[in-house]
Amino acid sequence: MSRRARGSGSGVKVTVGPGGRVLALSSAWAEDGAERRRRARLEQRCVECGRQLPSRRTPYCSKLCQYKFHGHYFWDAARIYVKRRDRYTCRGCGERRRSRELEVDHIVEIAQGGAALEYGNLQTLCRACHAAKTRAFRIARRPAVPAAPPAAAF
Numbered sequence: 296m297s298r299r300a301r302g303s304g305s306g307v308k309v310t311v312g313p314g315g316r317v318l319a320l321s322s323a324w325a326e327d328g329a330e331r332r333r334r335a336r337l338e339q340r341c342v343e344c345g346r347q348l349p350s351r352r353t354p355y356c357s358k359l360c361q362y363k364f365h366g367h368y369f370w371d372a373a374r375i376y377v378k379r380r381d382r383y384t385c386r387g388c389g390e391r392r393r394s395r396e397l398e399v400d401h402i403v404e405i406a407q408g409g410a411a412l413e414y415g416n417l418q419t420l421c422r423a424c425h426a427a428k429t430r431a432f433r434i435a436r437r438p439a440v441p442a443a444p445p446a447a448a449f
C-alpha cells in the first residue's frame with residue numbers, strides 16, 4: 296500500500312521530503328486514522344464514504360476509498376487518488392495521459408499556505424503544464440526590482 300515515509304524521530308508529526316513537500320502525517324495516521332478505521336469496522340461502514348460494509352474485515356468499501364482515505368495522511372496515496380479522480384486528465388490543457396506522465400499539483404502552493412494533503416487543493420497536471428505553473432510561481436515570488444527613485448516632489 297502506501298509507502299510510509301520515515302520520521303526522523305519520535306514526536307515528529309509531519310515527514311517532509313525534498314523541496315519541503317509533506318509526505319506523511321505518520322502520527323495522525325497511527326492515532327486519529329487508526330481510531331477512525333476501528334470505528335468503521337465496528338459499525339461496518341466504509342471509513343471514507345460511509346457505505347455499508349459486508350463484513351468487519353476491512354474498513355474500506357473499495358480500493359478507491361482505501362486510496363482516498365490513505366491520501367488524507369500520505370502523499371503517495373493522495374497522488375494516486377487525485378489522478379484517478381481527475382480521470383488521468385490534465386486540468387491545465389485537458390489532455391488525457393498515462394499516470395506516469397501526470398503529476399499532482401498543489402493549487403495553492405504549500406509555501407503560500409496551501410494545504411498539503413487536502414483534496415480540494417490538489418489537481419492533476421501534465422508535466423508541461425506543471426512546469427509552466429511552477430515557473431510562473433517562481434517568477435511571481437522573485438523579489439521585485441527596486442522601484443525607480445521617486446520623481447522629484449512637486
Ligand SMILES: [Zn+2]
Nearest residue numbers: 341344356360
Ligand atoms: Zn467507501
Ligand SMILES: [Zn+2]
Nearest residue numbers: 385388421424
Ligand atoms: Zn497539461
